Amino acid sequence: MIHLHVEGEAVNSKLRIHETIKCDVLIIGCGGAGLRCAVEIFEKMPGTRVIAVTKVPHPQKSHTSTAQGGLAAVDPDDPVDSPAYHMFDTWKGSDCMADQNIVKKIVESAWTQVIWLENHGMHFSRDEAGNLSKRTFGGHTLNFGQSSAFRAVFEADRTGKGIVDTLWGEALKGGISFINQSIATELLFEGKRCVGAVIFREKYGDFVKVLARATVLATGGSGQMFRVTTNCRQNTADGLALALRAGLPIMDPEAVQFHPTGIVGPGILASETLRSVGGILRNRDLEPFMERYAPRMKELAPRDLVARAIEKEIREGRGVLNPDHNVEHVWIDLRHLPDYVHDVQIPEVTGFFRRFVNIDPRKELCPVRPSNHYHMGGIPTNEFGEVQRGAKETVPGLIAVGECAAASFHGFNRLGTNSLLELITMGKIAGERIIEYLSQDPDTLPEVSPERTFSLFARFMDEKGEENTGRLRQEMQAVMTEKAGVFRTEHGLSDAVDSLRELYERAGHTSLSSKSLRMNQELVQRWEFDNLLAISMACALAALNRRESRGAHFREDFPERNDEFNHHTLVYMSEFGKVDFGKRPVDMSIYAAGGENYEKFGLIERKY
C-alpha cells in the first residue's frame, strides 16, 4: 500500500482498490466508436467478456447522440458518385494531412457499414422508393470538386442518436456490462503491454481495477478547452491525458476545428445552411462585413475563412457583448428571408434560436460566434486502431478509436459527416483486430497495481487555498479561445503557454469544499481540469512549433502552408509543460500507387 498524506483516516482508507474485475476487453467510452467496437466483438466472438465504461449516467447520453447532420458514404449503386471522389474530398479538406491508407480503408468500407446499421434497426430517413435518403454537405463533391455530391445518409436531424440507440441495443443483446457515470483515471501496464485501467465509480465513490486482455480508448472530444463549444460538458480530453500520463504521445493536438456560427451561450450549431439560404453576417454597426473579406463569395466563403472574419470583427471592437453569457458575438440577419425559407428550409435552426436565446429570427438579429467544434488531433494509431508509441511501434493491448484517436482520417480539417463515418468504420476494424489479438494472446492477466491514481487524488484532497476550479477553468477557456483559437501568433501562443503554467500553479491552491468521494463533482472537475490543462498545453506548444498555416490551424504570422511541416506532430509530456516533439510521416500510398487520378492525391492546394 502506498502511504498517503490525506486529511483524516476516513478519506485515506477510501483511496484504495475496492474490487478487481477481470474481463477480455475493457472499452473506455460508450459513444459511437466504443459501442461499434463492442458489437463487432460480440458478433464475431459471442460470449467475450466485455466491460464498457462511460462518464455519463448512461451510454445513450454519450455525445455522439447530439450529432445531427449525417454520415458520408458512397452508395455503390449511385450512378454519379465514386469512392475516389470521396477520398479526394477528404484529402483536400485535410490540407494534405490525412493518411491515405486510412482514407482509402474508411471510404471503401463506408457503405457496408451503413447497411449494417440499417439492417440492425437504425431508422434512416427514406426516399419515396423506401431507400435511404441522401443529402449534400459542405466539401463533399463529384468529379474532384465540380459539383455537390448527395453523399450523406441521415436520420432526420438526429443521425448520431440513431447510431447510439442502435449500437447500445445491440451491445445489450450481446451481453455487455456497463459501468456508468465512472471515469477511467489510469491505464495499467505490465511492461509495455496495456492490461486494463483503474475506474473511479462516482456513484459509489470507490475505485475498481479492471484487468483486461485488451483495452480500448474511445473517450471522444476535448471541446471544454474552449469557452464556447458545441461539445458536451464531459468532453474534457480525458483519453488524451491518460495516454500522455502513461508516457505515450498524442498527435496533432494543434489541429482544432472551429465552426463559424455557434449560437451564443450554449454553442449550439447554427448550421451553414443559414448562410447558403441568404443569411447576412453583420457587426455592431450592422455593416455586412463579409463584403470586405470575400468580395465575391461573401457569406458563402469556406468555414475557416468566415470564422476568421467574424473573429477579426470581434477583435477589432466591432463585436457585440452578450451580457448574460458575457461573450462577444456578431449577428446573423435572417429577417429579410421569406417565410417559406424560415418554415421549410431552416425550421430546426430557427427553433434553436427561439429555444435557447428567445429570439424570433424573422424579426430579430441572431447572435453567433465561432465555436470550438472538433479535435482532429488525438492518440496516434495505425490503420487497425492500435495505439502507437512512436512513428511505428505499437502498444500491445491498447486500441484507440473515435474522436480521441488520430489515425488520421481528417488531417488538419475534418469534413462534415466524416466523423460519424469514422466511428462506425474504425470501431468495427478495431473490433476485428481485438479478436485476432485475443486469439493469439494467452488468457492470463497479471496482477499489477495502480501507480498514479491515488497520489493524484490524495493531492487534490490535500490542496489548500482560495482558488475555485470552476473559475480557473473559465480563465483557461478564455486564454485558449483568445490566444490559441481561430487566430494564432507566436506572441499570443507564448502568452498562452505562460498563462497555462500560471493556471497550473494556481490549481494547486484550490481546496475541495467536500472531501466525500461519493458523487463529488467538484473533485471530478478538479481531475478534469488537470486533463484540460495538459492537453491545452500540448496544443499551444504544438501550435507554436508549427510555423505555418494548415487546415484549421491558422498562424497570422505564417499565413501560408509550408511543405517543411508536411508531417504529423507527436507530443510527449513527461511532466506538465515539459514536452518532446516527434514526427510521423503522412501516408501517401494512393499517390504513390500511381493509379488512375493519382495526381489528385499529391500535395494539392486547398482552394475552394
Next chain:
Amino acid sequence: MRSRYSITLRIKRYDPDRKRSWSQDYKLEAGRILRFTDLFRKINNELDPTLAWNSSCEHAQCGTCAVKVNGKPLLACELLVENAVAFFGTTLFRVEPITIAPVVRDLIVDLEKAYERIEKIKPYVIDPVENPHPGNAYQVSPRDLEHYVEATRCINCFCCATACISSHRGFMGPNAVLASVVRIMDPRESAKAERLDMLYSDQGIYRCHTSMACSFVCPKEIDVAHFIALAKAGRFGAKGRK
C-alpha cells in the same frame, strides 16, 4: 423587457454520506437568457461548489438534465430564466430531482435504475425478418415510417415517467411503451408476439389511465399518449398469446 432578474432557486438537496435531505435557497442575479443549467454552473462557481447536478450535451438532445421545477418535469438546459418567470409567474423556483429513481446526491438520480425499465422491453430488433435483398438495406416506405417516427425521437429523459402517476405503481412507464411500440411498428422486426406479450403484461399498458400527462410534459413534444392509445385500441394485432 427586463434584462436581469433577481431569482431564488430553492433546491432540494440530499447528502448520501449522512443520509440527510434538506432544501437550500440560492439567490442569484441572472441575465434573462441564462438557462437553468447555466444557473447551476453559476452556483458551483460562485456560491457552492458542492451542489451536484447532471447534464451532458445541454442542447436538449440527450435528456440528462431533467429536473422538476415547481413540480413540472423538464430539461434544465432549455429553461431560460425569462421564460421560467413568465411561465410560472414567480421568481422563486423549487428545483427537485425527477422522481423516477433513487437520488444519488442532490439533483442526481440513479438513471441506471430508471433505464432498467427500458432494458426490460428489449430496445433492439429481437428477431429481424428475413431481408429480401441480403447485403442491401430493407425497404421501408416513408409512409410506414411516418406512423412511428415520432416515437423514435424519444431521448429517455424520463420526464413523462416522472409525471405519470401509474409509472410509480408498477407500470413500465410511457417511454418504455414508446420504445416497445417503435419495434412493433418497425417492419424489420418479426418478434411481434413477444413484444405484445410484454405490452399487455401486468406491467403493461392497462395500468395507464389515459391522463395524458406524458404528452403534456414531453420536452420533445412527442404525443406519447397517442401511441399508448393505439396499443390499447388493439391496433398492433392480437393481444398476446396468453
